[in-house]
Amino acid sequence: MRKCIVLFFILFVAHLYIGFYETRWAEDNKRVFFIKKYPSLQVEFVNLFASDADDKPLEQLSPLERATVRDYCKFRLGIETHLETQEELNACKAR
Secondary structure, eight states: OHHHHHHHHHHHHHHHHEEEEEOBOSSOOOEEEEEOSSOOSOOEEOOTTSBSSOOOOGGGSOHHHHHHHHHHIIIIIOOOOOOOSHHHHHHHHHO
16 A cells, blocks of 8 residues: 555656657657656646747737747746747747
8 A cells, every 4th residue: 555655656746747748840750758847737738849830920929829838938948938029939949
């Protein structure tokens, strides 16, 4: 019983601190795992910059895409931003 509790605790902590996103390249799609900078119940993230598509400027991002980029920047890169300027978006994209 004790082993089950320890195993559950380890899996729960891993769930809080490990995340992943999928690349969207034409020839090769991969799942990229990373250690989150902050604990979160969200495990799957979207990296809008890991694709063959052209990067959109900030004013062309929908509110959902902005929220996705904010989550990715915070948990993957440790950058908390409101995405009010193009420079903030470029800071997330540069890493």
